[in-house]
Amino acid sequence: MTTTSPQGRTELLRPDGSPVRVLVVDDEQSVTELLSMALRYEGWQIRSAGDGRGAVRNAREFRPDAVVLDMMLPDMDGLAVLGRLRRELPDVPVLFLTSKDALEDRIAGLTAGGDDYVTKPFGLEDVVARLRGLIRRAGAADRRSDSVLVVGDLTLDEDSHEVTRAGEGIHLTATEFELLRFLMRNPRRVLSKAQILDRVWSYDFGGQANVVELYISYLRRKIDAGREPMIHTRRGAGYLIKPATT
Structure with missing residues (x-):
């Protein structure tokens, strides 16, 4: 279930x-x-x-x-x-x-x-x-819709790795997909750079936090370009995703 x-x-x-x-x-x-x-x-x-x-x-x-x-x-x-x-x-x-x-x-x-x-x-x-x-x-849990995450008109299938917004397919790299998945599992919740590094690049990642900014910019070009934005920055706090305002 x-x-x-x-x-x-x-x-x-x-x-x-x-x-x-x-x-x-x-x-x-x-x-x-x-x-x-x-x-x-x-x-x-x-x-x-x-x-x-x-x-x-x-x-x-x-x-x-x-x-x-x-x-x-x-x-x-x-x-x-x-x-x-x-x-x-x-x-x-x-x-x-x-x-x-x-x-x-x-x-x-x-x-x-x-x-x-x-x-x-x-x-x-x-x-x-x-x-x-x-x-x-x-078989310990139902398979019906567990793999599909939905935020507004954005959907992400964790099994097939297909992403669509308003029915239009969006191609993501593996890292972009993992970042988007983490955001979509936590809609409307502000995620810090440290939390994102921990989940997307693994807890032992030794790189600089600006890699998060870089990949957020990549996602915005693909998810939000020409549309009402879904990915938002909270200065000094982190990033969140939420349905676009209409």
Whole structure:
């Protein structure tokens, strides 16, 4: 099932109408806190664990719809935790977090029954998008309109990457698309440059904040050119998107 939040975001829900549940497992507290904050913002219920035993215990009690699982934990590795999780919840999708780049490590996780993986350092938007896909494919939530964001006459399809305004197609680069998606998930909300850098260029981005100004200008040329503006600047605060005034 899907619904729209008070902020205008389309949210995933369980078939009974309750929020989607995600278990986050990592021994780095900063990582679990960062992920938990981002996933709660999606309207999901979150529990976290810092080791394998805690992961299995929480999975048994919480019955999550998806699990984010670090490959390296202090008491057992992620593959061992996955085996125990599968005995409790045979169909729950698992997204591995790994700091290893070797192809054989990724293959090992997927072969053992993991559904997807991201390599540290990761972008929060990437983790959220992958979890949404896993949850929909697992049937824990309805697929009907979850992937389509709508603000005024502007629409963005997260699955097909199609963007239209007033029915007219708009071509965006990958980065422009991610920036627009973040704005559209938060209509009428002012987003700071720091928040945008965190979500679009990942939390470890070391570049200058003027890259945000540059890409906002690119979006304006494509979204607002010749039309009533939707993308607005709040000096000293950030940027927001809202339906055009008529």
